[in-house]
Amino acid sequence: MxxxxxxxxxxxxxxxxxxxxxxxxxLDALATRSGVSRSMISLIERGENNPTAVLxxxxxxxxxxxxASLFDNPTPPPEPxxxxxxxxxxxxxxxxxLRRSVSPTGADIRTQIVEVEFPPxxxxxxxxxxxxxGVQQLVWLLEGRLQLTVDQTVHTLEAGDCLAMTLGVPIVFxxxxxxxxxxxxxxxxx
Numbered sequence: 001m002x003x004x005x006x007x008x009x010x011x012x013x014x015x016x017x018x019x020x021x022x023x024x025x026x027l028d029a030l031a032t033r034s035g036v037s038r039s040m041i042s043l044i045e046r047g048e049n050n051p052t053a054v055l056x057x058x059x060x061x062x063x064x065x066x067x068a069s070l071f072d073n074p075t076p077p078p079e080p081x082x083x084x085x086x087x088x089x090x091x092x093x094x095x096x097x098l099r100r101s102v103s104p105t106g107a108d109i110r111t112q113i114v115e116v117e118f119p120p121x122x123x124x125x126x127x128x129x130x131x132x133x134g135v136q137q138l139v140w141l142l143e144g145r146l147q148l149t150v151d152q153t154v155h156t157l158e159a160g161d162c163l164a165m166t167l168g169v170p171i172v173f174x175x176x177x178x179x180x181x182x183x184x185x186x187x188x189x190x
Contacts, residue, residue, distance in 0.1 A: 005050060008071075008090055012056070013047035015070050019063040020045075034062035035127075052094040057126050066135060066187050068112040072105040080104050095122040097173075102184075114185040118146065123174045135167045136188045144181030147174040157183075 020030050020041075027045075031038040036058050043049035044059070051059075053067070060067040071088045082104040089100045095118075102113040139148060141157040148155045151169035156176075165171070175181045 005091075006047070008088065009050060010047040011088070012051070012070055013045050015072065016041070016059055016063070017045040019065060023063060025063075030059070030062055034058045036062075050093045053092040053097070053099075053124055054094065054126060066112060066189065068101060068114050068185075068187055071099075071101045092124065095119065095124050097122055097124065110189045112187045114187070116183050116185060118144075118173065118175045118181040118183070120175055120178050120180060123172065125170065125172045127170055137165050137167055138184075138186040138188075139163045139165075140184045140186070142182045142184060144175065144179050145177040146181045146183060147176055148172065149174070 020027075025033070027038045027041055030036075030041055034041075036055055040049065040051075040055065041059070044051050044055070056070055057067045060070055071090060082102060087100050087102060089098065091098050097119060098117040100115040102115050103109065103111065139146070139157070140162040141159055143159055145159075146157045148157065148163055148165075149170075149172040150163075150165050151171075155163050157163060
C-alpha cells in the first residue's frame, strides 16, 4: 500500500511534533536550535507543508535523530520484515530526489537503509548544524555518478563505489551526470 503525499506529511508531522514534545521543546526553542522558522515548523507539524530534505535534516539534527527516523512508521511492524509495498517513499520537493525507507523500524534497530534515486544535475546541501554524535553513514552508488562534498573534500563515486563518513560536517550531494544516480545510504548509530 503506497502512501499519498498527504499521508506521509501527516506521518512526518506526527513524528516531529512527538519528538519535540518528548524533548520538552517549545516551537520557539526548536526554531532556535534548528534555524527553521517557528511558522514553518508549525506548518510541518500540522501536515500543511511539503518540507524539503534540507528543512527536515535541520529539524532532525535539532531533535537529535537521524533524518531517516522522521519517516519511521509510528507503530513498528509486527514482524522484522519491511515489505516493499509498505516502505515509505518520499520525494524532495526542491531537488526531486526520491527516497525509500528500506529497513524495518523499531526502537531496537540501530541500522537504517535508505534507497535514493537522484535526478540528473540535482544538488542537495546539508548544512553544518551540529549533527548526531556516533552516526556512521555509508553511501553505496548502485547506478550513475555522484559527487559528495564532505566538509571541503570532494569525492566522485562511480557505480559500485562506497563512501564511509561520520556525520558532523556539511555534506553536499550532487549528480553531475545526465542520467539518474541510484544509491543506498546505510546509517548506523552507536
